[in-house]
Amino acid sequence: MELTGAAWRKSSRSNGHSGNCVEVADNLPEVVGVRDSKDPSGPALVFAPHAWRSFVRGAGSL
Known part of the structure; x- marks a missing residue:
């Protein structure tokens, strides 16, 4: 999959x-x-996108 044009940002949870x-x-x-x-x-x-939202929602409850 080509990710040309992706605007990468660091996760707020990264150390x-x-x-x-x-x-x-x-x-x-x-x-x-x-x-x-x-x-x-x-x-x-x-x-x-829906799978990512589910992951973030689940990770936020940890």
Whole structure:
């Protein structure tokens, strides 16, 4: 899947001190991309927007 035009932002839950940062691109119409900020040219996971919302909702309750 091509993520050209993705506007990546660091997750508000990422810890900036240890380097464990997740970046999310939720500006694309059909997908939400997730990648490791330490490897921006590496692989990215791609989710349907409804699946990503469900994940975030579930993670927020932890």
